[in-house]
Each structure stands twice: as structure tokens, then as C-alpha cells.
Amino acid sequence: MSRGTRGFLQKARLLCSSNLTLKCARSGLQRACLTQQSRGVKVLGSEIREGNVVERKGRMMEVLKTQHTQQGRGGATIQVELRDVQSGLKSTERFRTSEAIEKVFCEEKTYTFLYIEGDNVFLMEPSTFEQVEVSKSMFGNGAAYLTDGMSVSGQMADGRLLSVAVPQRVTCKVVEAEASYKGQTANPTYKKVVLDNGLQISAPNFIDAEDMIVVDTTDNSYLTRAKA
Template sequence: MQILRRKLLEASRRLPFYFPSAPTAHYRGHAHAVATLAAVLRDQTAGSLAAAPWAAIQRRGAKMLGSEVKLGNVIQRRVLWITTYPIPLVNLQGRIYQVIKAQHSHQGRGGATIQVELRDVDTGNKITERFRTDEALERVFVEEKSFTYLYQEGDNVTLMEPETFEQLEVSKELFGKTAAYLKDEMKVTLQYFDGRPMSASVPPRVTCTVVEAQPHSKGITAQPQYKRVLLDNGLTVLVPPFVEAGEKIVVSTADDSYMTRA
């Protein structure tokens, strides 16, 4: 809301400082654009969204703080456009983004922030933004459906609907880096937006087999020593020194971290 008010102020400052008895078409157009923006702000302040230009495409969502943003969240970011030529237009356009990376940080006296990498759901373009932890954002809820992973061919993944047995082919990119964890008969989830698959996710915990690991050398150290091991899916993770080749371990798919022995 503060951003919208600032835009209104900036637009009003561009109005001519004189008021002719017969205003020009350009002046009337500019004034109409600012008046329309003022009406949008007034409607939002009063709690009525019916008159807002973006009301027709508004998705059901809820407010959330920047500190609550997590990987996989879908948020709406609104971009304000004000034009007076060739015709007056005020457009508050909403774009839908999925959070594909999120990292909290503290910038000295600037307060805590969160840096996120967002993917535009419509275009696939990626952008990086930084939110304050107390900044209000709008979360969009998506529909989730469960599928069974069958196989992978090239850049496509074939899934099966468990009740109807209908097969569905989706892009491997929907899984992102977690595609490495896909296994036969694994239960996966597709997130739908406007009736089309937007993203896909694997279970948060997956059991993997260690195929390569350095032998454990016993000794007393002040700090626990971790070592890198190679898993059967090609990923390398840090594990405690007692984990040996051939063992099964549970890995967090969110950050590729060791959780426990299987």
C-alpha cells in the first residue's frame, strides 16, 4: 500500500501546475489516470477489491511475512504500471512466482532479510529478490495431486495416477535438483496452478545407499569430523565418520543433508 501511495504521489507531481479553462486531451488523460489510481487505493483501503483492475484475476491466498517464506511457496507480486500516452491507463498486474531458493541473512544495522530466487510460473524466467523478514507478502495456494513415479526418458518423467492408472508425462525440470532422488514406485506430488502442473516434489526424506566412502579411522578429536560419500543416485553428501560403503542412510531432500542410518 505504501508503494501504491508513493506511485500516486509521483504521478500527481507530473501534472501541469496550471489549470487551463479548456484542458488539453493530454492533461485530461493524465488527470484521469491519476484519478483512477486514487480510486483503486480508496477501494483497497475500504476493503473492497471489486473495482480494482486486478480483481478479475485475483487468486485465493493469504498474507504471510518474509520470515515465513520457504522453498516451494507460491507468492503473488504486483507490478504497478501508469501510462498516459496514447491512452490513460492504470494497471495493477499480479504475477505469480514460485520460491526455488530461500536464504535468511542479517545485514548489520539493516535488519534481518531473506534473499529468494523466484521462478515466474507463466514465463519460467527466474529473478532474485530480497525481502524484509517483517514484509507482508501474499501467498497463493495451489492444488496438489499425488502420483507414482514410473520412469525417466530424456528430459521427461512419466508418472502414474494411483487410482485411475492413467499415465502423465511432465518435464524433469519441474522437480529441480530433487530429480536425482527419483526411484521406481516413489510417491511424488505435483503442484497445479490454473489447471496445469507448475512444480513437482519428492518425499522430504529418502533412503539412499552409500556406494563409496573412505574407511573410518578411529581417533579422538575435539570436533566431530564429517566425510563426503557417494550415493547410488550420484550425489555426494557429508556424513559422520562411522558411515561405511554399502550402508543405507536417510537423506533430507531439501538440503541433501544426512539425517540418520536407515
Template sequence: MPKINGNEIRGGNVLEHNGGLWVAVKVDHVKPGKGGAFAQVEMKNLRNGSKLNERFRSADKVERVRLEQKDQQFLYETDGMLTFMDTETYEQIELPADLLGDRRPFLQDGMVAVVEFHESEALNATLPQKVVCKVVETEPVIKGQTASKSFKPAVLDNGVRIMVPPFVGVDEDIIVDTESMEYSERA
């Protein structure tokens, strides 16, 4: 595994630190008036979800880990575990449902997600950036209100509440950005 200097750490990098695998969530490069520069790194453990704040000087060496990414098809959820299947080998793996956090409702049956592996151990899952959802509840369309930049609340078929433009009505399919959890466009 390649070693990198402490000042080369970027958000999203996976690091091996203190015997665990950590993802850099937030990185601030600090140059104090007195003393050397350092990187203040907020990290999250990929195995147990614990968080850690660490300082790395430019002279510090850390091991950067490259995760193997594979497309996996979501099958079902039981007892808080999500079951995914490799579409080539038909091998099945399980990941905890709380790994997806707020984005869990956007995971649909048969959806293909990117699962990240480290030495055949599944660590993380990423949903597609855009997902089609149906609006099941919102205020009625008001004529003449479509020109303004106002938004109205809506409830999607997966139970998530988001803000949509005034021209979107009930039973309409829309595309939702899973990263920002916001309306993107009509489907």
C-alpha cells in the first residue's frame, strides 16, 4: 500500500491508522502563525462507525488504502441487514442498513449499488446519484405560481419529505439527487 505525507490527505481518502480502516470525512489544512503547518483530519471508522479527529504534520506518513469497487444488486433487507448479490458470480454479501443513513429509503429492490471491498471484506455501499421516485402527497398546482423560485413540501413513495417546484403534482415521477436529497428534475 502506498504511503502518503500528512499534507496529501484529501476528503474521501481511506487510510490505515492505528490498526483500523478510516475514511477522511473532512480535512482542514492549518498554517498557524507559529510552528509548522498540519492537516486537521476528521475520520470515520469503516468497520464500526466511530469518529476520530487527528492532526497530521507534513512529515507524518500514513498508509492510503485503495478499495476495490464492484457493482452489486440489492436483493432484500432482513433484521437490519441489506443483502446484495454480485451479478457475475451470484455471491451474496450482507451490510448493515444503517451504513446508508438518511439515504436508506432510496434503495429500491433490484437497484445496482457500488459496494467497496478491502481484501474481500465489504465495507461500504454507494447508491446511484439519481433515483426516480413518485410523489404521493403535495399541495395542488396553483396556476400562475410556476414562474417564481418558490418550492413546496412533498412526500415521496418511500416516505421521504423533500421540497419540489410548484408545478409538480401528485402521482408524478421525479428524479431525486441521493447526495443532496433534493429534487433534480422530472422523470
């Protein structure tokens, strides 16, 4: 075999080896990307927000509430109320603010509320008119605020609807209100009122029956009188 032929074969082997290494590297990168896409991304405990979906012990959990606390030398922690998106069961966990938490990538969707039948809620995807059936329990206490044609938000991952929620601020009509007494308006005193959805909440003393008010659906709290 001539020197030129041997040189050519050596270059060919090196090229094949390089291509194989590059393919392996690309394959590994693709697998890593797919894994990251399917699992989400690591974030700090301090970055967790209400409405996020996180993965804990192989299960996807929706974050319902968060509360930051300081524990002296133990450092800052965050207490979170979670809902298992599959079973609906709620639990409470405590994370360190510096702890790495796996946040699931979710697609934000908007649906139109149609009606409730038994324990199920029927929604419609506006762009396709496709109807979606979900458990009423997915809305939690927010189910009481559902009204015809209301736009509700949803989060999807892996083609599955993980969570749904009514708007945080909604306008409700007061149908019953305790009597107001003179002399109480000087101070921010509150009284019980009943909304048109049947919920009883606390509202300022100056609110009367037939008034329209804005309510925070996350905790059923009065926000302000609705503008006419």
C-alpha cells in the first residue's frame, strides 16, 4: 500500500470517528433537551408563584398559596399549599428559598364557561369550539363565581389540562346586607353581605343590597365598589 493511500485511509478514519462523536453528542443533546422539555426547569423556591405547576415525587402539583417566612438561623423558607392535579388532593409543604424546585412548562389556554352538570364543568375552546369537560373540584372555591360566557384560564402540559381558574377579580351583586348604623361610617367597619352567587363575605358598612362590588376570588375578599 502506497504512502498516499495510507494517508488517505487515516484521514477517512479520523473523519468517520469525528462524525460519530458529533452524532453521539447531538443525540445526547437532543435527549437532554427532550428531558428538560418534558420535566420543565429548575427554579429556586423563592421564585415559586401561585398558579405554577411543580413536580414533586413524580407527581404534578399546582401551587395554590405561598407564604414566605423567616426562621432565624435556619434561613428563609416558603410554605406552599399544593393540589395534586390528578387526584385533587391538597397538601402543604415547606421549601427553602434556595432549594431547587422543578417547575413544569405549561401552555396557557383560555376557555369559555358553558355550564355545570353534576360535579362536572363544561368549557369551550374559543378558536376550535371544542368542548372540554373537567371536574368541578379543579376550580376549588372559585367554582361559585362561574357565570355564563365567563373566560377562564387553563394550564396544559403533555396535552393534558392540569389546572383551571376563574379571573382573580370579578364583579358581583349584593342581594342581602346587614343594616347599616349611623356613626359606623367614620371607621372602616365591616358587615356580612350575601352575593348573587350565594356566598357570604365581609364588606364595608356603606355597602347595601343591590350594590355591585368587586371581589377577589382567591380569598372571597371585598376589593372595591364596582364602577357604574
